[in-house]
Amino acid sequence: MVTQTFTSLFSQKLAYSSDKVRIVGVDEYKQAALTLAEAFYDDDVAFFFLDVPDNGGKTREQLWPLHLEILEYIVLAHIYNGLVLSIGENHEGVALWMPPGANMDDWYTIFRTGMWRIYFKLTAEGRKRYFGEFMEKLHDTKVNALGELDNDAWYLVYIGVTPKARGRGYSRKLIEHVTNKLDADGGAPCYLESSHIRNVPMYQRYGFINHSRIHLGEGTKKPVPLDIMIRPAMRFTKSTGRRMSTVGYKLGAAPAATTTA
Template sequence: MSPYPPNVDDEIRVVGLNEYKEAARSLAEAFAVDDTCRYFLDTPDRAHWTEQQKWELHVAILEYITYSHILKGLVTTVGPNYGAVALWMPPNTTNDDWLTLLRSGLWRLQYKLSAEGKKRFFQEFLPLLHDTKHAALGAREDDAWYLVYIGTRPQSRGRGYARKLIEQITAQADKEGRPCYLESSNAINPKIYRKMGFQEVRRIHLQRAERNICLDIMIREPGAGPQPEPEKPEQLEISVMAT
């Protein structure tokens, strides 16, 4: 046994409503250059915007999303200064009711996003995620733990914080006999997720920008161990038509 007291900064804790801005700021820094997050900002009708204006909108979007998950979900953090933050949607839970949309501020995106940004977010992105989750999980859709966002601040990377947040819930899901579900917007992440028992089941595309943006859909079955590296992973592809 170590003679030193445990580092409280390395203990996972639940984020409260009074902390939503700090948790969202951590996610904003983690996803600052993420293609999917930039998808709603880098639109032709906002080409005149400065990076500072886009950054402020990026932070606002994540504040609304973080607040909604504190209200109707689970937000956890670990590490000093919100080193890593995870947004989960527990089984049999939803945060798309009108009261949560109003309280979280998500309704403000109807006015803050550009015309093209609104099409990308409300007409393409959200319906595609909903339909893909339903197609991938089928009758188990409501039984799954859904990892909506997980991010680590740049200065906190390499310490295993994200893995710690994920393994807390995968251990609980194993006890409950439930699957876990996520979308990965970073090409390097599926290899990491496979080590925690996730496997790719689909790839989806966002298509309204000049180039397609891909997200890998992954599911972890209860009790799953590390997955072997496939030589040529076979993936079913679902994409939404741009209109």
Template sequence: MANTIGSFRVDIVESKESTLNPANVKLPGVALNLLKLFQLQPTAAAVPPLPEGVRVVTAAEYKQAAACLADAFAEDDVVFYPIDTPDRAHWTKQEKWALHVEILEYVTYAHILKGLVTIVGDFEAVALWMPPASDMDDYLTILRSGMWRLNYRLSSEGRRRFFTEFLPLLHDTKHSTLGPRDDASWYLVYIGTSTRGRGKGHASKLIRHVTNQADKDGLPVYLESSNKKNPPIYRHFGFETVRTVYLHRAERNVELDIMVREPKSMEKQ
């Protein structure tokens, strides 16, 4: 789910619950043996040539990258959809923020393992990509990244929203939109600029890094936008809105614009 952000400041609140190091997850003996056997490492996919100012995030840097995204998505209805639920109404803003950061740490680490995470500046802008023919749905990635903990960290309603509505909607929408090209596409899952990084053109560098490669390979690029201000920005990079989908379990429907960028002919560039 891709997004950029408006102008506001959020102070990140750390909690003991958000200090997990996925590389040191405590798991039952069988799962631990599996991890030792396969020795899952951040191998990811081939990285397009890196332009000046863009680099790949390492596993040791997942917290900094996640903190940037947490800042960028601090007021995003979709990101907080499984967190800000009626059965967590008694939670403080600090508790909800800590879970917000924690979830993005899991997601970021999973993309470091199986996708591509890039930054510009001192973690001023971050992009999470899933390259063609890649996904992070395998058992080992879920274990290693800590994503399995969401079964316990989310509330009952949060689990229903995340696992039975949100994830299936994203999966089915992408598949039905791209059809046979689903596995032959780049997927911009998240892109966000921190408060201190705005207005510097960082997001443009992160997007063009991959879209230039997609053009060379003749591949589409797919994203979901959760902020109504952003489709005009993405259109500047060649994306077009192809449909709109909705999350229905909250008091009001939460909207997602589905956007696809078709490959551009290199002869025209």
């Protein structure tokens, strides 16, 4: 099982402490989802398929239960098929990583996590946005951006820190827990979509570079931007320190019109 394979990779750093990263188990998925729900409460991407014209005029406060429920499904899917990391006494920081070649879209995962319920929970417009644009566009963008390296890349799907715990370096630790290990083992590319422009400089400090920008809901009154970022494969050696790997490094070309500065 994918979860067991990648859990063993990082087990040496998982001693419990408020400032140390640990792997989230099935019995903790609700707490981890709550952290992400709080972290993404003001995020337009997270509400792209909830904040829709046919939802009866519901506010984000009224949409909160469904927002949280969807993230519970997503966290559980990553526990089964990927790597869910947590930091803080009460999971104040959480990151969802999907290892190379893994995903949460197979029917078995959809069934046992309850993700199939999302279809019936969303409005008609919400379903159109979630299944017809959100999932499809993110998948196609990742494949096109990474090219032949898509199956070699680690995907940082979600990372969030509760508002009260920000400024403690939790995001850095959640990212570097994986990237430091990858660099030490010879390097592998990493990929993410940043849903807020203010986070781009943070990811750049961790080695991610801007690839392009896409928009969800381009035909709506309020298109939602996403910055596509890639961390090329890097190698860490004692003699040279961290450097760009030259082994098999090739990224898909970004469209000139959408490349960010």
